[in-house]
Amino acid sequence: MVTDSPDNSIVAPGNRDIGRGVFHSRYRRLWWYSVSFTAFVSLTPLVIMTFVNFYQYEKTLTAETIYPISQLASNSRQFMEGFLEERRAALAYIANRESYEDLCDPEKLNRVFLNMEQSFGGFVDLGVVDSDGNQCSYVGRFELEGKSYKEQDWFQEVCIKGVYVSDVFMGHRNFPHFVIAVRKDDGEKRGFYILRATIDTEVLDRYISSLDLRPSSDAFLINHEGILQTRSRYNGKAMDQCPIGTLPFASKAEVLEMTDKEGEPRIVGYAYIGQSPFIFVVLKRPKYVMGSWLRLRSDIFWLLGISVVLIMAVILWSCTYLVNRIREADYSRGKALYHMQYTNKMASIGRLAAGVAHEINNPLAIINENAGLLKDLISIKDEPPESDRLLKIADTVLKSVGRCSKITHRLLGFAKRMDPLTEHVAVGPLLEEVLSFQGKEAEYRSITISLDIPEDFPAIESDRGQLQQVFLNLLSNAFSAVDDGGRIDISLTQEDQRTVAVTIRDDGRGIPEEYIGAIFEPFFSTKGEYGTGLGLSITFGIVERLGGSISVQSKVGEGASFTVRLPVIRRS
Amino acid sequence: MRKKLKVLLVDDEQEFVETLADRLQMRDLEASTAHNGEEALSVVKGEEPDVIVLDLKMPGIDGIEVLRRVKKAYPKVEVIILTGHGSEKDEEEARSLGAFDYVKKPADLDTLVSQIKNAFKQKLKKLERLSMAVTFAEAGEFDTAREMMKGEKEKGD
Numbered sequence: 072m073v074t075d076s077p078d079n080s081i082v083a084p085g086n087r088d089i090g091r092g093v094f095h096s097r098y099r100r101l102w103w104y105s106v107s108f109t110a111f112v113s114l115t116p117l118v119i120m121t122f123v124n125f126y127q128y129e130k131t132l133t134a135e136t137i138y139p140i141s142q143l144a145s146n147s148r149q150f151m152e153g154f155l156e157e158r159r160a161a162l163a164y165i166a167n168r169e170s171y172e173d174l175c176d177p178e179k180l181n182r183v184f185l186n187m188e189q190s191f192g193g194f195v196d197l198g199v200v201d202s203d204g205n206q207c208s209y210v211g212r213f214e215l216e217g218k219s220y221k222e223q224d225w226f227q228e229v230c231i232k233g234v235y236v237s238d239v240f241m242g243h244r245n246f247p248h249f250v251i252a253v254r255k256d257d258g259e260k261r262g263f264y265i266l267r268a269t270i271d272t273e274v275l276d277r278y279i280s281s282l283d284l285r286p287s288s289d290a291f292l293i294n295h296e297g298i299l300q301t302r303s304r305y306n307g308k309a310m311d312q313c314p315i316g317t318l319p320f321a322s323k324a325e326v327l328e329m330t331d332k333e334g335e336p337r338i339v340g341y342a343y344i345g346q347s348p349f350i351f352v353v354l355k356r357p358k359y360v361m362g363s364w365l366r367l368r369s370d371i372f373w374l375l376g377i378s379v380v381l382i383m384a385v386i387l388w389s390c391t392y393l394v395n396r397i398r399e400a401d402y403s404r405g406k407a408l409y410h411m412q413y414t415n416k417m418a419s420i421g422r423l424a425a426g427v428a429h430e431i432n433n434p435l436a437i438i439n440e441n442a443g444l445l446k447d448l449i450s451i452k453d454e455p456p457e458s459d460r461l462l463k464i465a466d467t468v469l470k471s472v473g474r475c476s477k478i479t480h481r482l483l484g485f486a487k488r489m490d491p492l493t494e495h496v497a498v499g500p501l502l503e504e505v506l507s508f509q510g511k512e513a514e515y516r517s518i519t520i521s522l523d524i525p526e527d528f529p530a531i532e533s534d535r536g537q538l539q540q541v542f543l544n545l546l547s548n549a550f551s552a553v554d555d556g557g558r559i560d561i562s563l564t565q566e567d568q569r570t571v572a573v574t575i576r577d578d579g580r581g582i583p584e585e586y587i588g589a590i591f592e593p594f595f596s597t598k599g600e601y602g603t604g605l606g607l608s609i610t611f612g613i614v615e616r617l618g619g620s621i622s623v624q625s626k627v628g629e630g631a632s633f634t635v636r637l638p639v640i641r642r643s
Numbered sequence: 644m645r646k647k648l649k650v651l652l653v654d655d656e657q658e659f660v661e662t663l664a665d666r667l668q669m670r671d672l673e674a675s676t677a678h679n680g681e682e683a684l685s686v687v688k689g690e691e692p693d694v695i696v697l698d699l700k701m702p703g704i705d706g707i708e709v710l711r712r713v714k715k716a717y718p719k720v721e722v723i724i725l726t727g728h729g730s731e732k733d734e735e736e737a738r739s740l741g742a743f744d745y746v747k748k749p750a751d752l753d754t755l756v757s758q759i760k761n762a763f764k765q766k767l768k769k770l771e772r773l774s775m776a777v778t779f780a781e782a783g784e785f786d787t788a789r790e791m792m793k794g795e796k797e798k799g800d
Contacts, residue, residue, distance in 0.1 A: 429700075432727025432748045433656050439749035440662040447669050467658055515700050 102394045109386045114379060121375045125368065137326045140340035140353060143282065144324035147290070147351040148342035150278060155347055158251050158270060159234055161191060166255035166266045174199045174266070175208045184210040187268075195248055195269040200226070202262045211269065229254050229265055236347040239272055239292075239300035239309060247272045247300070247309045272309075275301050282353075290353040292344075300349055315339060318350060328357070415609050419540065422547075423482070426508060430478050434471035441467050481507065493641055496535045498563055498571060499524035505542045506561070509550060516555040523562040531571055532641040537613050544610045545575045545633050552579030552631060569639050570619075576632040582625035590623065617641065647673040648763050649690070653683040653709065654698040654725070663696075663752075670756055680704030684712060691717055694743075694762045696755070699726040699733060707736060714741045719770065721762035725750060 165183055166174075173179045184197040196211020204221030220226040229235035229252045237250040252267040279290050279301060291303035293313045302308050306315070314332050318325075324342040331337050340353045357365075441464045448456040455461070481504075502522065513520050549559045559577045566572045582590060591611040614621045618638045625631035650672050654660040657678060664674040675692070677683035679701050687695070695713060699706035710722050724737045727748035734745045743762045746755060776791035 429728045433659065436727060436748040436750075437656065437659045437662070440659055440666065440752075443752050444662050444666050447666050451669055467662070471658075511700075515702055515705070517702060 098394050098398050101397070102390055105390045105394065106386055109390065110383060113382055113386070117378060117382070118375070121371060125371055128367065136338070136355075136357075137340075140338060140355060141324045141326045143290075143353055144326070144340040144342040144351055147278070147282070147353070148324060148344050151275070151292075151344045151349065151351060152346065154274065154278075155236060155251070155344070158191070158193075158268070159253055159346075161187060162251060162253040162266045162268055163255075166253060166264075171199070171255075171257055171264055174264075177208055177210065180208050181210045193271045193274050195271055197266070197268045200252075200265040200267055202230075202264060207264075225250070225252065226265070230263075234346065236349075238294045238298070238348050241310060247302075249300070272301055284353070285355070288353065288355045290351070292349045293352055294348045295350065306354065313352070315352065315354065318352070412609060415606065419543065423508070427478055427482050430511060431475050434474040434478075437471040438468050441471075493532060493534055495530040496533045496538060497528070497530045498538070498573065498637075499528050501535065501538055502542060502561055502563065502573065505539055505546060508543070509546055512550060513559075516550075516557075518550070518553055518556065519558045521558070521560045523560070525563065525565075528563060528565070528571075529639065531637055531639045533617055533637060537617060538637075541610050541613050541635060542573070542575075544606045545635070548606065548633075549575055549577040549579070549631075552581075553577045554579065566636060570636050571639060572634055572636045574632055574634045576630060578630040581627040581629050582623065582631050583627050587623060587625060591621070647671060648694065648759065649673045649675075649692040650759060651675050651677060651683065651686055651692040651695045653677045653680070653695060653701070653706070655679055655701045656698075666752055667756070667759075672756070672759070680706070680709045683709055687713060687717055687720065692720060693766060694759050695720055695722045696725050696759070697722055697742075699724060699737075700728045707733070707740065710737060710740050710742060719766060721766050723755075723758055723762055725755070 198209035206218045233254045235252040239247045239249045256263045289304045292300040326340045336357045338355045620636045667674040721743045724745045776788045780788040
C-alpha cells in the first residue's frame with residue numbers, strides 16, 4: 072500500500088504487502104465480510120424455505136397418515152361397541168322374555184342357549200346367577216352349577232351397574248373368552264337375578280383380520296392393564312402383556328407416536344371401547360406408513376446439502392477471486408500513484424536544473440570570453456596588456472562568478488529545504504524566493520509581476536519544501552497561461568485568525584467553465600502532449616495534506632485566480 | 644582592399660557581447676553589436692552584415708522571430724544561433740528557418756570564428772549560383788537557370 076506519510080516522503084508499495092494473496096489483514100477482513108454477507112443473503116432464504124417446506128409437508132403428511140388411523144380406530148370402536156351392545160341386548164331380551172323359573176330349568180335354558188347360538192353365534196355358555204351370587208342354572212361346557220360368585224368383583228359390578236363385560240380369559244380348550252352379564256330386576260320377590268354368558272373372541276379376531284392391514288401393521292384388543300385380549304401379529308399372543316404400555320384414556324379415538332422397547336418409532340391408534348374393559352389398538356410402523364415421506368425428506372436434505380455446498384463453493388471462489396483482483400488493482404494503483412508522484416518530482420527537479428543551467432550559462436560565457444580576451448591580448452600583442460584593461464577583465468570575471476554563485480546558492484537553499492519538516496515559514500520571503508526562479512523569464516517575456524505582501528506578516532507552521540513546490544507549480548502555470556506582456560499578481564492576506572491566503576492571479580487565457588471542476592484531477596491537461604496533467608493534482612494533494620485548501624476562479628479570456636488557504640497552526 | 648567579413652552580434656548580455664566583439668575585431672573581423680531584436684533589425688537595415696550571430700532569449704522580440712524576419716527581408720545574410728538556453732526543439736526550428744548553425748554557450752571562439760567564415764563561404768557560393776542562374780537566363784537557358792534557382796531555394800529555406 073502506498074501511503075503518503077505526512078512528511079511527504081514517497082513510500083513505495085511494500086513488497087511484503089504483495090504476494091500474500093488474500094491474507095493481508097485488510098483484504099482478509101474484506102473477504103470475510105463479503106463471504107459472510109453473500110452467504111447469509113443467499114443461504115438464509117434457501118434454508119428457511121427448505122425447513123418451512125419440510126415442516127409443512129411433514130405436518131400435512133402426518134395429518135394424512137394420522138387421519139386414516141384415527142378413522143380406523145374409531146370405526147373399530149364403533150363395531151366393537153355395537154357387537155357388545157348386541158350381545159347385551161340379546162341377553163336383556165332373553166331375560167325379559169323368559170321367566171326366572173324357565174331360565175332355571177336346565178332344559179329350557181338349553182333350548183334358549185341353542186337358539187341364541189344359532190342366531191348369534193359366539194356364545195359358549197349361558198347361566199343364571201341369583202341375587203346372592205349363586206349359580207342356579209347353567210348351560211355350557213364348564214361345571215359351574217352351584218358356584219358362588221358373591222365375593223367376586225364382577226358380581227358386585229353387575230349388581231351396581233346392571234351390565235358387566237369381563238376381561239378375556241383363557242377358557243375351555245385354551246381358547247380366549249370373555250363374559251357378559253346382565254342384571255334383570257325381578258320385582259319384590261327375588262329383587263334381581265343375573266344372566267351371564269361367555270363369548271368366544273373369534274368374532275373379534277375375525278373383525279381384526281378383516282381390516283386387511285399392511286403386513287407391517289398390527290391390530291388387537293388390550294385391556295386397561297395392557298394385557299392382550301386377542302391375538303396379535305407381532306406384539307404377543309392373547310393374555311400376554313402388550314409391549315406398548317398404557318394408553319391414556321380418551322373418549323374418542325386417539326393417535327399417538329411412541330417408541331417401542333427396541334427404540335423403533337410406532338404410530339398407535341387406539342380407542343377405548345365403552346362399557347367394556349377393552350381398548351382397540353392399531354399399530355403402524357412409520358417407516359412403512361410414511362415411507363414416501365421419509366424418502367422425500369432425505370431427498371430434500373440432500374438437495375439442501377448439495378445446494379449449500381455448491382453455493383458456498385461459488386461464493387468462496389468468486390469472493391476470493393474478486394478480493395484478489397481488488398488487491399491487485401489497489402497495488403497497481405498504488406504503484407501508479409507512486410510512479411506519478413516520483414515522475415512529477417523528477418520533472419520539477421529536472422525543470423529546475425535546466426533553468427539553473429541556462430541561467431549559469433550566461434555568466435560562464437562571459438567568463439569564457441574574458442579569459443579568452445586575456446589570452447588574445449597577451450598572444451597578439453606579445454606584451455602584457457595595460458593594467459587598466461587587465462583589471463577590467465578581472466572585475467568582469469569576478470562579477471560573473473558572483474552571479475553564478477548566487478544561482479548555485481539559491482539552488483542549494485532550495486534543495487536543503489526539500490527535507491520534510493514542520494517549521495515556521497515566512498510566506499512572504501518564500502514567495503519572493505520562488506519568484507526569483509522565474510525572474511529571467513518574466514524579463515524576457517515582459518511579464519509584469521506584482522507582489523503584495525504586508526509588512527510583518529506572521530509566519531505559519533508548515534513545511535517549507537512542500538510550500539515551495541506548491542507555489543512553484545502555480546507560478547509556472549501562470550507563466551504558461553499569460554501572453555508576453557501579461558501580468559501576474561501575487562498577494563498574501565490574513566483571511567481570519569487561523570487562516571492565511573495566497574492568491575496568484577494572471578491575466579492569461581483563462582480556464583473554460585466546463586474544465587474548472589476537472590483541473591485538479593490527475594492526468595487532466597490542456598497542454599496537449601507537453602503537459603503531464605499531474606502538476607495541479609499533486610499540488611492539490613500537497614495543500615490538502617498541509618491542512619489547507621485550494622480554489623480557483625476563472626473566465627475564458629479574463630485570466631485565472633488561484634487561492635491557496637493555509638492554516639496558521641498546522642493541523643493534519 | 645579586401646573587404647572585411649562583417650559580423651553583427653546580437654545578445655542582451657552586454658558584457659558578453661562587447662567582449663566577443665573585441666575578440667573578433669582582433670581576428671580581423673568587423674564586428675558590431677546589438678542588444679535586442681529591434682536594435683538588431685535596425686542595424687541590419689542600415690548596413691547589411693555578412694553573418695549574424697544571434698542569441699535566442701532576449702527581451703522584446705526573441706531570437707527566432709528575428710531570424711524569421713531577417714531571412715525574409717535579407718535572405719543573403721547568414722545567421723548563426725549562439726544561445727545558452729536552447730533545446731532540441733529550438734535547434735530544429737532554427738535550422739528549419741534557415742539558420743546556418745546552432746551553437747551553445749559558452750562556445751570556443753576559434754570554432755565560432757571558423758563557423759562564421761564557413762557561413763560567409765556559403766553566402767558567397769549562393770551569390771555565385773544566383774549570378775550564374777541570371778547568366779543562363781539571359782542566355783535563354785531557362786531550364787538550367789531554374790535548376791540553379793531551385794537548388795538555391797532548397798538551400799536557402
